[in-house]
Amino acid sequence: MSTVSDLKGPNRPNRVEVKAAVRRAVEGAADEIIRLARDIYDHPEPGFTEERTSRVVAQALTKAGVNPETQIAITGLKGVRSYNGAGPTVGVLGELDALRAPGHPGADPVSGVAHACGHHSQLGALVGAAIGLGVPEVTATLSGRVAFMATPAEEFIDIGMRWALLETGHLGLLSGKQEMIRLGAFDDVDMAMMVHTSSSGPQRRFIVGGTSNAHVVHYVRFLGKAAHAGGAPHHGVNALQAAMLALTAVNAQRETFEADDRIRVHGIITLGGVATNAVPAEVVYEGRVRGRTMQAVEKIAARVENCYRAGALAIGAELEIVVIPGYLPLENNPVLARLFSANVASEFGKDSIVSQAAHTNAGGSTDMGDLSQIMPVLHPYVAAADGTGHGIDYVISDYRRAVVDSATALALTVVDLLSDDAAEARRLIESHRPAMTRRGYVKSQVDRLRKIHYRGE
Numbered sequence: 229m230s231t232v233s234d235l236k237g238p239n240r241p242n243r244v245e246v247k248a249a250v251r252r253a254v255e256g257a258a259d260e261i262i263r264l265a266r267d268i269y270d271h272p273e274p275g276f277t278e279e280r281t282s283r284v285v286a287q288a289l290t291k292a293g294v295n296p297e298t299q300i301a302i303t304g305l306k307g308v309r310s311y312n313g314a315g316p317t318v319g320v321l322g323e324l325d326a327l328r329a330p331g332h333p334g335a336d337p338v339s340g341v342a343h344a345c346g347h348h349s350q351l352g353a354l355v356g357a358a359i360g361l362g363v364p365e366v367t368a369t370l371s372g373r374v375a376f377m378a379t380p381a382e383e384f385i386d387i388g389m390r391w392a393l394l395e396t397g398h399l400g401l402l403s404g405k406q407e408m409i410r411l412g413a414f415d416d417v418d419m420a421m422m423v424h425t426s427s428s429g430p431q432r433r434f435i436v437g438g439t440s441n442a443h444v445v446h447y448v449r450f451l452g453k454a455a456h457a458g459g460a461p462h463h464g465v466n467a468l469q470a471a472m473l474a475l476t477a478v479n480a481q482r483e484t485f486e487a488d489d490r491i492r493v494h495g496i497i498t499l500g501g502v503a504t505n506a507v508p509a510e511v512v513y514e515g516r517v518r519g520r521t522m523q524a525v526e527k528i529a530a531r532v533e534n535c536y537r538a539g540a541l542a543i544g545a546e547l548e549i550v551v552i553p554g555y556l557p558l559e560n561n562p563v564l565a566r567l568f569s570a571n572v573a574s575e576f577g578k579d580s581i582v583s584q585a586a587h588t589n590a591g592g593s594t595d596m597g598d599l600s601q602i603m604p605v606l607h608p609y610v611a612a613a614d615g616t617g618h619g620i621d622y623v624i625s626d627y628r629r630a631v632v633d634s635a636t637a638l639a640l641t642v643v644d645l646l647s648d649d650a651a652e653a654r655r656l657i658e659s660h661r662p663a664m665t666r667r668g669y670v671k672s673q674v675d676r677l678r679k680i681h682y683r684g685e
């Protein structure tokens with residue numbers, strides 16, 4: 229292997245040679261990064277509790293020569309590699325969290341937490357990219373910096389727990405990237421990229437483009453009065469009846485949803501009562517309203533809030549609604565998409581890349597959407613899984629594609645951005661007009677967070 233000083237002056241490698249060195253380094257680390265991804269799969273942790281996951285990723289990044297700062301937004305981490313010349317900072321991201329999918333083959337037998345969204349393979353790709361971007365050919369030629377970041381809690385679940393963390397001052401916003409933006413972890417990052425796994429689309433291909441839904445999160449407590457369910461039900465106020473009427477009213481709205489708005493309204497009851505022989509005094513509902521735009525979400529969310537009130541009013545229950553700002557729609561940057569697609573095509577063949585129209589929207593949401601409102605981002609998918617996302621059958625079927633090829637594609641795209649005095653990255657930043665400033669984003673999210681009390685009488 230050459231050293232950095234061998235590669236100065238006339239021996240300076242050209243971009244083809246740099247890319248070949250990156251490819252070799254990632255390939256050489258293939259077993260190691262797949263092993264890391266599988267190890268994380270075997271130890272799934274839900275959002276903001278990814279302590280072990282964060283630790284093993286930090287260790288692997290340190291071994292790759294990137295000493296990360298840890299415990300950002302509780303479990304997040306960030307390690308920066310600076311190259312010789314000045315230039316922009318490219319963020320390469322991986323998500324730390326699993327979700328709850330009891331019955332999944334990788335599920336923790338007690339908690340039911342499982343990597344049913346494939347985030348473990350993103351972390352293998354993150355470390356693979358760090359290894360690829362640490363070889364002497366790269367350090368001798370690139371300008372600027374790369375921030376390798378692992379972000380907590382992308383799956384917007386366990387709302388009660390997160391709300392408690394907010395009320396005790398441990399969080400200000402309730403997803404990992406949101407909170408890392410709020411804390412300033414992205415202040416010195418100019419653009420960001422990651423690769424998410426998918427089971428849709430042609431197997432083994434990368435899918436670039438498309439958008440995602442905005443959403444708002446409701447944490448709702450219906451509060452009644454306990455009484456003996458056999459001996460004195462007339463003394464009780466049944467919170468479960470209030471919640472059921474509320475959800476019936478929500479369902480009655482569905483015929484009014486406009487197809488173009490891509491509305492999704494869904495939720496779970498996380499507390500339905502505590503004793504069968506007592507009138508339920510408290511019922512907790514965690515709900516979600518999604519839509520193509522924030523305006524579409526707000527319109528339906530206001531009606532849904534009325535439905536909660538209707539249930540409480542009918543039964544004479546009390547109601548507490550916490551409205552939590554969810555995610556904003558994803559905007560993929562066309563320049564990043566072009567560079568990434570070209571690298572995938574040249575590495576793996578033209579058939580390995582599928583481009584989607586910018587408005588293609590499967591209905592899901594991601595906090596990469598929030599990031600895309602303040603900087604250029606890329607959130608492609610790699611079709612390397614079987615089963616249904618978030619289902620018990622969603623498993624990575626092709627670890628090489630999910631981990632190694634994703635790492636290579638990300639690292640080579642960084643080479644394009646930061647070569648030649650980071651000319652491509654500089655041009656991109658100059659041409660990009662973010663929809664919001666970073667401070668403006670944080671203010672608008674914090675302002676949208678509110679708590680509503682209602683007494684149904």
Ligand SMILES: [Zn+2]
Pocket residue numbers: 344345383618
């Ligand atoms: Zn997911």
Ligand SMILES: [Zn+2]
Pocket residue numbers: 345346347382424
């Ligand atoms: Zn995911």
